Amino acid sequence: MPKLSRTSRRTWIAAWAVLCAAGTAATVALNASPAPDPQPEKPVSAECAEYIADIESQLAEAKAQGSHDDGVLAFTRTRAGTDDCSDEVLDHFSGDR
Known part of the structure; x- marks a missing residue:
């Protein structure tokens, strides 16, 4: 070298x-x-809004029954011809992480 x-x-x-x-x-x-402006909320279909409300009610019921946060709560929805609400559910609950 x-x-x-x-x-x-x-x-x-x-x-x-x-x-x-x-x-x-x-x-x-x-x-x-400065931080970027927050994204405006996208409109959610009525079916997805109903599904999110159902999840929230099940979460509230589990919390009222004394369920602890150390477990896993799973939700399934398998109906043919329904909207895919996975993005809306993730957007809605992403602040809870």
């Missing part, structure tokens, strides 16, 4: 310092920027 001359070594150190300064400046700028 060839030996680097003093000038070449200084060039590499200067380039490294410039990149570090640019990275630090970019990090500060990103941290100072």
Whole structure:
């Protein structure tokens, strides 16, 4: 491996310092920027709203029966021709995580 001359070594150190300064400046700028606007809520079909309300009532019933948060509560829905409400359910309950 060839030996680097003093000038070449200084060039590499200067380039490294410039990149570090640019990275630090970019990090500060990103941290100072305001958070993006929240996404507006998408309209939910009546069937999905009914399904979400059913899940909430089952959760309230389980909590009223003394169920603890350390268990798993599962919901299934298998009717032919129904809307796929998985995205709406995830959007609705994502704040509870």
